[in-house]
Amino acid sequence: MLVSVDFPDLARRTAGFRNGAPYGVTVGADGARVVFLRSAGPYAASPDLWVLDVASGTERRVGGPAPDYGIDRDATVATWSHDGRLHRADLLSGRVAEVPTDGRTTDPQPSPDGTHLGYLTADGCLRVIGPHGDELLAGEPGGASWRDPGGVRWGSAGEPADLFGRARGWWWSPDGGQILACRLARAVSLHLLDLDGGWVDVHWDRETYPHLADVRWDDIGPPLITVLRRMQQHGLVLAIDPRTGETQVHAELADARWVEPVPGTPRQLADGRVLVGGELAHDGFDARCLFADGSLITPPGLYVRRVIGAHSRTGTPAGSPDLIVAGTDGEPSMQHIFRVRTGASGAGAEATPVTTEPGWHTAAVGGDVLVVDDRVWRGGTAVGALTSHAAPLPYRPAPVLDRVTDRRLPAGVLYPTDWVSGTRLPVLLTFGAGPGHQQVIADPAAWQERQWFAQAGFAVVSVDSRGTPGVAPSFEKAVHRRLADVTLADHRDALHALWGKHPDLDLDRVAARGVGLGGWLAALAVHRHAGLVRCAVARDPITDWGHTPTAYAERYLGRLADAPDVYAHHSLTDEPDTPDLLVVDRAFGLHQELDFIRRTIGMEHP
Template sequence: MRHLSAAVLLVSLSAFAQTSPSKPMTERKTDSFLRQYSETRRFMSGRPGKARITPDEKTLLFLRTQPTSATQMLYAFDVATGTTKELLTPDAILKGAEEQLSVEEKARRERMRVSSRGFTTYELSEDGERILVSLSGKLYIVERSTGKVTELKTGPGVIDPHFSPDGKQIAYVRNNDVFRIDLAANKEQPVTKGGTEQKTHGLAEFVAQEEMHRFSGFWWSPDAKSIAYTESDTSGVEKLTIVDVMHPEQGGTAFPYPRPGKANAVVRLGITPVTGGKTVWVDWDAKAYPYLATVTWQKGGPLTVLVQNRTQTEEQLLAVDPSTGKTRLLLTEKDAAWVNLDQDFPRWLEDGSGFLWYSERNDGPEVELRNPDGSLARTLVKPEAGFRGLARFIDKDRTLYFHGSSNPTESYLWRVKDGGAPEKVATGTPAPAFEMPVTLSKNGGLLVTLSSTPTTMPSFQVLRPDGTRVGELPSVAAEPPFTPNTQLFQVGKEGFHASVTRPRNAKPGVKLPVILYVYAGPTTTVVRHGMAENLLNQWLADQGFLIVKIDGRGTPLRTSSWERVVKYDFATITLDDQIAGLKALAEKVPELDLSRVGIYGWSFGGYMSALAALKRPDFFKAAVAGAPVVDWLDYDTHYTERYLGLPQEHPEAYEKSSLLTYARDPNTPVAPLLLIHGTADDNVYFFHTLKLSHALFLAGKPHELLPLSGLTHMVPDPLVTQRQYERVLDYFRKHL
């Protein structure tokens, strides 16, 4: 459930804004802060993104929009002078025409949580001389030395283009097959043939994109002579249809969507010469390990695949012989609950001496150096270091860069030099902070970090490896009009991390109603040091609320055992810990009025909000549930079965975790509940909310429903965002 991640968190945090309490909402003037917040996309429009460093470390490329725009343009930052110039705009290519996206490209962007337009991504050739951009399903090459832009002669509807390792070719998917184009001849040639809508070549299937973070379905060989590609057969997968309810005459679009206990896509991996020819299919025990989770084909190592069993309690890392498709076992990972994936691993060393591997077998994240045969050489990063993500491994001096912290609310940049102890890279950012490395140059001489603190919005710092500041990628974003008044705590016998956002004019000792912003599920925490995620929380607090966030058990970034307590039960510990955390927090913050507690969340947080209204109306006096998963039998296989098991084997897990279990009983009360859902959501389908509304109606339980017409799991439209949260604030004013 990648919609539980930070991308959706940013959308969900736009939960609140000010309106005048003295007038009905229909009579009020639009609040200036809420309007600005929505139009600037949470004050993030105009900030740089997708930075790439040229091999000579002289230039940084990045994308950026204007302050109130969603259209990204391409820029270049000169390291020596600190100056920035515009390289290319979508308008220069489209010349006034509107950008067109295929259904497949829209779905892919939804999986990647991309709501921007224009250049949403780009690639830099290995030698740094050429830039590849795509727009409206077409490809363009930018020559860096001259600025010349060439349109490649492809057919329409190009998806997922990538340079070959030698930079002389580009491969991509079109019409469900893999194609390539030789840049010298500018001529398209098919690599695979026979792909169909139900048996695609080179595209990642739904659960690979949504849950595994594997967004591609083909990979170049290091010598650029072969391509490995997936064949994903969805003919046996259940199809769910989305209809634009405002335009039923247009019909619906059907998507293969595997629900728990039902058929998944059948995925196999083939290798074929780029010039076309016979496909060699990779041979592994697909019956025991049906999920193709990760594929890598890197310099220094063989074609390597990671495959998982259906319940994700066991996985095998296999080396592949491309000439025969035969595999040999490198290692096996097992966990009684589940095994987490990290797509940065395995990472083969370029000299072929081994590979980096990620494991949680010792109750926390570790990075290991493995020998070429898969045996353990040594551990590079131990569990107590708080590893969260690999930044880069520099082969030249065998230095590993990563971000993380033993404190889940903070993150910093670290390096490990050839097996030594992790040392913090002094970036100059004042603690506490939330830093993430964006990119490092291949030779390690330059790096870019994304840094945010409680008093600063995210910024992109350009640094040397010793932390020396080179510059900052320029932002043109509008800046927020205030700094959140947020304080972090650690409370309760379990040591929950929590935060409280107070009114800026708060008076000590004056009790205020509480709104709990909740996520509480696997994969995501909400309590962290950062300004951006508390902006609307602060605005709401200024209207007379205390906004609280708590990370209980079941969330990541603590120990593995802390995260795995939700196995077979989403509905008990998750909710109990939120209540226990609030009670413990009230001992430190007596202004919390626990007789007036509301709760709000989106996605898994929406599920938790509805659960709170249904199970604990004695404690929660109002709830707003955005895009909630209502019945876990209706969510996807890879996410749900990881935590709740197969429904045929653990029906009780699905019964106790379903909101319908609590909604159907006419003898139990429900707290005031507002349901919000996009009608075109292809992740948590709109029928989830309709099922809950129907069950509540039949049980005689009043509630309210706000459908967002045509919206998906993301809510990028500024006016919809604005109106949505005017309604949310009104609801909490009314009931708290």
């Protein structure tokens, strides 16, 4: 069997599919405009900023290239930074101008009313451009620089933030008069900065709760933050008094393994209740849900992945918009969009599906406008669509999806397109990016690289073992303190279970591959399951968990000082060298990786 598409061409064509499609969609709060990124053509390297006028259905290119952007409340002003240069666009007139600054800029964000523009500098400062010019709002001597990236930084998210899904480190107040900003030194602190120069510290027990998991400052109510203990087994949802910086506890979060905040929470609802994500783990329930002041508002059968926003619709009580939520209802490979009632009703917790077609759906919301995938809806009526210039995908993968073993592990088997039943195939077991990242999803673009390997003569097997989101909280957290053993056992058992349904899988010729955490697992597999896994390729693997970011390591393994044996058991450093393991970095070519696997498991070259 021959590789039908050269890998560089596969990468180019897959990039063409992704680059030509609209993404990064946001909707103004008044629902008048939809802003998004899209490349000029399927193979253009950099995206441009576009705006859709909802009333007329017309799209306009605003400018670019724009790798990322920020908008004001009603999407009348947009800002972005390219090569360190700051740009501002009037989305009503279409005028775009470069804004002079003293140095390189990142993360520009206009104030909610569009009158001011804040941005971060390369030396760790937060600055604001307004009627009085470009002024320093927060920064200090000896801050970060290219010589000392570990110096003090204002407005940066910080290293552990991505573990909690927090991408930003500063936020405008709804009235545009204040900024809530992180200060990163050896730890994170939070401060309220007035545009006239005054400021107050946000007070919470940072020694007990050092992790700032989430921050939200919406039009309704005070700013809300989620803070976690170092071991992430307990957290608080706090409301901040924007005058004094004092905090008040709104909710507690607790889990014997780790707290997993739901992205998009906490947030204040229109009726004054505070929405938080949590888990239902009693009376036979095992669910990831939403609660409003302690009352369950989503059904236990819905695994809530993210709260997208509030959506006004005809027929709802004034001041009680629905929530738009991304979640999974039964099948982990699917992501659907749901409408959740927040107003008082006698129906109890309910969620109405917005999407019904199988797939991995996304959404954005503003006012009474809802964008689902590329379709734009207003008040239940389709009013337009975001145009896609995406190139056709190189392959149309058809993975055979299943749930296997008594643990009902999601799994997928991908065959070569010219495979004939009865032809035994060596197996390529993919660990992807490891636990915490699903592989078995209903998105054809996610299977392109795996189909390329399949075309080389493999049955490619992907398993979402315990430790992976999308099934249930207990499934996700079963790896606590035993990540390696649980994950490898699940993959071993899944392979044997799949062989019973796919007899052409040749379990005498199994190779493994993965990246990062997945690379670490692939390397462990060839050492600890050598009787099953013949060889492995590990790209940029974790080798010593003691050298990984502390918050990440402690979530899975606990403190190094408390459990050195656990860290030693999860380390690659003491494993013997073996010619059956190839450790490479991200620059290593996939053709070379393929050649190593073929040679090691005894496949004939095409």
